[in-house]
Amino acid sequence: MKIYIDGKFYDQADAKISVFDHGLLYGDGVFEGIRAYNGRVFLCDEHLDRLADSAKAILLKLPIPMAEIKEAMLETCRQNNIRDGYIRLVITRGVGNLGLSPDKCPKATVFIIADSIQLYPEKFYEEGLRVVTVPSQRIPPSALSPSVKSLNYLNNIMAKIECQQANAQEAIMLNHEGYVAECSGDNVFTVKKGVISTPPIWAGALGGLTRKAVLELAKQTGREVRETMMTRYDLWVADEVFLTGTAAEVVPVVDIDGRIVGAGKPGPVTGDLMRRFRELTRLAGVAISH
Numbered sequence: 001m002k003i004y005i006d007g008k009f010y011d012q013a014d015a016k017i018s019v020f021d022h023g024l025l026y027g028d029g030v031f032e033g034i035r036a037y038n039g040r041v042f043l044c045d046e047h048l049d050r051l052a053d054s055a056k057a058i059l060l061k062l063p064i065p066m067a068e069i070k071e072a073m074l075e076t077c078r079q080n081n082i083r084d085g086y087i088r089l090v091i092t093r094g095v096g097n098l099g100l101s102p103d104k105c106p107k108a109t110v111f112i113i114a115d116s117i118q119l120y121p122e123k124f125y126e127e128g129l130r131v132v133t134v135p136s137q138r139i140p141p142s143a144l145s146p147s148v149k150s151l152n153y154l155n156n157i158m159a160k161i162e163c164q165q166a167n168a169q170e171a172i173m174l175n176h177e178g179y180v181a182e183c184s185g186d187n188v189f190t191v192k193k194g195v196i197s198t199p200p201i202w203a204g205a206l207g208g209l210t211r212k213a214v215l216e217l218a219k220q221t222g223r224e225v226r227e228t229m230m231t232r233y234d235l236w237v238a239d240e241v242f243l244t245g246t247a248a249e250v251v252p253v254v255d256i257d258g259r260i261v262g263a264g265k266p267g268p269v270t271g272d273l274m275r276r277f278r279e280l281t282r283l284a285g286v287a288i289s290h
């Protein structure tokens with residue numbers, strides 16, 4: 001595997017960054033997880049826009065223009081013969097000293113990994129996931145905006161640990177007021193009497209690009225969609241629940257906190273959106289090859 005770091009490609013064993021990089025010392029940096037399907041980078045510009053916004057929000061100056069970062073990402077895919085895969089694009093604050101001050105980091109570090117994708121096993125798409133509500137609350141947007149896709153994922157990692165201890169595949173994270181925010185690495189949706197709902201960003205959710213694409217697909221099919229505050233009650237009484245994310249795509253949920261969702265198997269609206277989303281991934285995107 002060839003890994004891009006600051007303009008050069010390295011073998012995996014030699015792809016290293018400094019222990020003084022503030023991305024490592026403080027989680028000071030931003031990233032994107034991006035998918036390639038069928039020789040194209042899916043939602044390429046949308047991911048780069050979100051990355052630019054994350055960087056802007058933390059006053060992280062890009063070391064090279066975004067157009068060059070895009071080209072580096074496409075070249076990383078080419079170097080690794082990626083047609084279908086997962087791209088991790090990371091920009092850290094760069095090398096500084098042991099203090100947390102970013103002004104001691106003169107230049108941001110960019111690295112890009114393009115690898116094959118590890119999906120949930122197929123059985124979860126057919127049978128659905130088990131999820132649990134976890135004790136760790138989502139960091140409130142008033143403290144740190146969840147829209148910043150930063151390298152500091154400890155809040156989400158705590159949630160992941162808690163769900164794994166409960167033998168579940170994903171964690172439902174509530175916000176500080178007890179409303180449903182999102183999952184540790186996915187957005188959450190309900191379907192009730194045909195209406196598709198998801199918590200608003202300001203409930204404490206990342207503005208997921210899969211979430212956005214699914215909302216658009218649902219609207220195109222004439223379904224009513226709502227971005228609305230939800231409590232766990234709304235999950236318990238939903239006809240269907242599903243999660244969305246770049247890695248997970250659209251995945252059904254059949255059990256929440258030991259309660260069976262709907263009929264206990266993936267529902268028809270979820271199935272329809274899974275199919276439509278998969279179709280979309282195969283048609284759209286920026287071509288990797290020249």
Ligand code: PMP
Binds near residue numbers: 184
């Ligand atoms: N929420 C969180 C906390 C995430 O990390 C992710 C995935 N990176 C998502 C939601 C889903 O976002 P997207 O569809 O853009 O991958």
